[in-house]
Amino acid sequence: MADIPDDMLNGGNVEGPYRPDAFEGPAMRGKKDIPDGLWMRCSGCENMLYRKQVAENMEVCPKCQHHFRVGGRQRVDQLADPESFAEMFTDIVPADPLAFEWLGQTYEQRITKEQEKTGNSEAVLTGTAYIKGRRIAMGIMDGDFLMGSMGSVLGERLTLLIEHATEGALPLVIVCMSGGARMHEGALSLMQMGKTSAALARLDDAGGLYISILADPTTGGTTASFAMLADIILAEPGALIGFAGQRVISNTIRAELPNGFQRAEFLLEHGFIDHIVPRPDLRSEIARVIDLCGR
């Protein structure tokens, strides 16, 4: 899905200051900043980088520390102890409850395309894993799969994971990366916000530890549910984190947005996250929190 077009911001006969794409958040950027080949240009510092060196640095620019986006499987490899991720709930796959169609495409076709592209059946990977020897329940959102959007499968898998963490007294770690709720499943996508939040309430009642990690971008319904409900919230440097899309906001207030608006640093300043943690340090910081919470 391409970037959200400008015309949508004035579309329709919407009364009042609200603009309609608020819950979609900003669309994922294309892959253009990571071309194939030996070399790549950093979208942060414009330097030409040796691709292999970036990969070895967990997809972080060695020159300016710009954090490139990483897919779900790669994130698992970066975060979990080698070979420790035991994936669960893979038997739960997308349905097409609305029989959703647009411009001659069907949701079913789109899902197949995303599955072929990513090799995953949905936009989240769930299971158990170890981080520096500590056993956790782990959820990893995959921004490559339909913009990491939240539909029924994502909500169901995460809810099962939360319940698993509650029953097994496992620390829960979720890496968020999402354009928000998925349109193609209508209100059923929206309801996943309520469902995951209800499961998190039970985890909280049971004294379970929940750490969320907000990667670029975390927006819309994802932010307004499980992303913001963790005991400890970490974010990657520069990650875009917010509820409404930036163009929606600038169109509503009819002004330019301040520099750094909705970035991880902005959220830290306003008191909504605990720490900004560079990607290479995530493992040790998660382990430290688990130990300090006595979990």
Place this chain on the structure above:
Amino acid sequence: MATDNANLPLLPFEKKLIHVQRQIAELEADQETSDRDFSATIQKLREEEVAILTETYDNLTAWETVQVARHPARPLGMDYVDRIVKNFFELHGDRRFADDLAMRCGLGQVGTEKVVLIVQHKGHDTKDKIACNFGCAHPEGYRKALRAMKLAEKFSLPVVALIDTQGAYPGIGSEERGVAEAIARNLLEMSRLKTPIVCIVIGEGGSGGALGIGVGDCVAMLQFAYYSVISPEGCASILWKTGEKAPEAAEALKLTSGHLKEFGVIDDIITEPLGGAHRRPADAATQVERYITRTVRQLKRQPIDKLLADRYQRWRKLGKVLHLDASPDQ
């Protein structure tokens, strides 16, 4: 009479009414000065008007339903409060930042039931609309709602939420003060609030801004309200590449009360008066009042543990997925 509301603006799909309504008006005017009795003719025309309205409203498209939900004369949150809440004692402010007039909270009595009300209000005239940001609440609105819910829990009062918003307000302050966190917190706390919660979408159920006061034991919709993950215009702009295709998007999103009841997103549909709540606001209010008192009474009979277990299951089962056989899917 098909309407309590004189000079009601007609929606595009209601134009068939113009002719018959004009005839009725003319005959009524003539009747004032004439010795002839037009009452039989007027009666016949009124029957015709009812037939047209019935035909139209029995066959509304999704997009037409959205237009009814947004009708300028549709009763708003505080109209229902004025009509059905006795002894309304408004609660102001979230005790943290400000008082958000898009989210009205208060103590009061509906029928014989004492409740806490949480009401999204869009505003009537321009001044009113600006004061309550066209019904788009800021974080402080959601936090005020949570404060009211905690009061309800403390005093064992059921919560009644009336939902009507295009969405939470998209602005700088809204993000600075964490609107996402405020909504998320409400979802979590509502799921475990130890008192009954009844939610009714009375107009627009605009995405997370609506859901932020929408987690309850029973969720109902007025017949011609809509509830959606995204506005039809927003969806059309993204998928159809133009907001002009909002009617197609509205259809595809299955955002009407009938569809949402099938999906289990809502539990009940509150029937509206013929031709929509805006034609007979008093009757619509009576329907809403009956629904509230009946549902609150049912929920109050439940032991709190069962209530919370049922609420969890109600939300737990939402969504539609496929289960593959035991074999892994990749």
